[in-house]
Amino acid sequence: MNTITDAVVIGGGIAGLQVALDLADQGFDVVIVEKEPSIGGKMISLSKVFPTLDCSSCICTPRMAAAAHHERITIMTCSEVQAVQRVGEHFSVTIRTRPRYVIESACIGCRKCEYACPVLVPHEFEGNLGARRAIYVPFTNAMPQVALLDVENCTFCGACARACPTDAIDYLQEPAITEMEAGAVVVASGYALTETQTADRYGGGKLANVLTGLQMERLLAPHGPYGRVLRPSDGRIPDTVAFVQCAGSRDHSLPEGQGVPWCSRVCCMYAIKQAMLLSGSLPLVDITIYYMDIRAFGKGFEQFYQNARAMGINFVKARVARITEGENANPVLRIERIEEDGRVEDQPHDMVVLTPGIVAGWDPSSVIPVQIGSDGFVLSEHASLAPCRTRVPGVFVAGTASGPKDIPDSIVEAGAAAMEAANHLRRTAYASRRRTEAEAGGR
Numbered sequence: 001m002n003t004i005t006d007a008v009v010i011g012g013g014i015a016g017l018q019v020a021l022d023l024a025d026q027g028f029d030v031v032i033v034e035k036e037p038s039i040g041g042k043m044i045s046l047s048k049v050f051p052t053l054d055c056s057s058c059i060c061t062p063r064m065a066a067a068a069h070h071e072r073i074t075i076m077t078c079s080e081v082q083a084v085q086r087v088g089e090h091f092s093v094t095i096r097t098r099p100r101y102v103i104e105s106a107c108i109g110c111r112k113c114e115y116a117c118p119v120l121v122p123h124e125f126e127g128n129l130g131a132r133r134a135i136y137v138p139f140t141n142a143m144p145q146v147a148l149l150d151v152e153n154c155t156f157c158g159a160c161a162r163a164c165p166t167d168a169i170d171y172l173q174e175p176a177i178t179e180m181e182a183g184a185v186v187v188a189s190g191y192a193l194t195e196t197q198t199a200d201r202y203g204g205g206k207l208a209n210v211l212t213g214l215q216m217e218r219l220l221a222p223h224g225p226y227g228r229v230l231r232p233s234d235g236r237i238p239d240t241v242a243f244v245q246c247a248g249s250r251d252h253s254l255p256e257g258q259g260v261p262w263c264s265r266v267c268c269m270y271a272i273k274q275a276m277l278l279s280g281s282l283p284l285v286d287i288t289i290y291y292m293d294i295r296a297f298g299k300g301f302e303q304f305y306q307n308a309r310a311m312g313i314n315f316v317k318a319r320v321a322r323i324t325e326g327e328n329a330n331p332v333l334r335i336e337r338i339e340e341d342g343r344v345e346d347q348p349h350d351m352v353v354l355t356p357g358i359v360a361g362w363d364p365s366s367v368i369p370v371q372i373g374s375d376g377f378v379l380s381e382h383a384s385l386a387p388c389r390t391r392v393p394g395v396f397v398a399g400t401a402s403g404p405k406d407i408p409d410s411i412v413e414a415g416a417a418a419m420e421a422a423n424h425l426r427r428t429a430y431a432s433r434r435r436t437e438a439e440a441g442g443r
């Protein structure tokens with residue numbers, strides 16, 4: 001692999017992919033460093049996207065493929081940046097790649113190893129609602145289509161190695177360190193959710209029929225774990241489903257570290273989207289959205305919200321104090337009705353979907369001296385005038401790494417970050433100088 005590049009993009013979600021494509025299309029060489037075994041980020045796990053209701057994987061997969069096949073883009077999966085140091089005008093970037101225990105160049109993605117593996121464990125990509133083998137291709141349209149071995153659950157029975165037609169299994173693979181020189185770095189490491197933090201109050205991860213928004217995305221996806229929406233506890237079609245808004249956002253009452261005071265920006269819209277999709281797939285289901293206020297601020301969003309109301313989805317202005325488990329593993333919501341003098345009542349439902357708060361996915365200040373805001377997201381040089389520049393010249397930020405946002409805003413910001421990075425590379429003449437040096441070296 002070429003260890004000198006123009007730009008390193010940290011994170012291969014939709015924002016990172018767009019940054020890489022926009023830079024590569026301008027003639028710059030880009031390396032995407034992605035910690036997971038596939039690029040695609042959260043978007044590739046979504047069912048459909050608001051406000052257009054496009055199939056998410058239908059519009060995300062072509063971007064993944066475009067990046068994977070671009071002659072100027074190199075993708076390093078299972079990889080994390082360990083250090084970024086300024087050396088003159090460029091950066092020295094140290095990348096650690098975890099072993100897949102499968103030789104990437106030899107694996108042809110035939111999945112024969114997976115079919116031979118006797119081990120079954122919960123599948124993270126399916127929100128732990130489905131199962132995978134100990135050796136597996138991360139998901140159907142993963143990129144690269146290369147298997148990886150989960151050594152924690154492997155019994156080392158050797159079935160995968162015997163089944164592999166290309167001798168790609170390598171139980172002895174070691175982590176690899178790559179030292180890379182780059183003229184610019186773009187942080188696109190995305191977001192995480194407060195799902196585990198609010199488990200005590202809302203039962204997420206504890207009560208079988210209390211799911212997170214991302215788990216509901218998988219249930220609604222046509223190729224999801226059950227192929228349709230069923231209750232995880234008993235496989236029954238739910239009669240009533242509740243969505244709990246701000247389950248960890250805009251909440252000052254949660255103990256420190258359990259919730260966030262800000263609005264997570266996408267939850268109202270994705271809950272409305274999921275409610276509409278649910279009503280389409282289970283027309284008899286009774287759907288209630290418990291909310292404080294609906295923030296439908298983007299283009300076409302208000303109409304989307306009004307369409308949901310017209311479809312018969314119930315919107316109840318209430319705060320949910322806690323969720324406990326009642327009869328038949330039904331979640332019971334203790335709600336306080338905001339519009340009816342704060343009346344408190346218990347409402348049982350067959351299934352509940354939480355919309356947890358959005359927090360930063362990674363703290364890059366551990367490896368790059370960028371400034372982090374009190375909310376944990378990367379601070380821009382200027383929130384209004386330079387939202388994609390960090391306070392470190394040559395380091396840029398894109399997508400949800402700088403704060404919660406939806407896909408269209410992440411894409412727009414990625415384009416802007418790529419332009420800022422391109423300007424920086426041209427200004428410092430890093431890219432042209434390195435090509436001249438390479439050509440001179442080659443002569």
Ligand SMILES: Cc1cc2nc3c(=O)[nH]c(=O)nc-3n(C[C@H](O)[C@H](O)[C@H](O)COP(=O)(O)OP(=O)(O)OC[C@H]3O[C@@H](n4cnc5c(N)ncnc54)[C@H](O)[C@@H]3O)c2cc1C
Nearest residue numbers: 011013014015035041042049050190191213399400406407
């Ligand atoms: C339930 C749910 C439904 C949603 N539905 C919609 C919708 O319908 N429409 C819409 O517009 N938006 C929706 N969103 C928001 C959407 O998911 C985000 O806008 C989008 O995914 C942001 O992309 P991103 O690239 O910034 O972040 P991510 O998708 O989080 O990608 C970040 C990438 O960086 C990688 N990464 C993280 N840390 C590191 C590291 N240290 N080193 C290397 N790689 C790293 C991650 O593995 C990931 O691949 C939804 C969100 C949720 C939670």
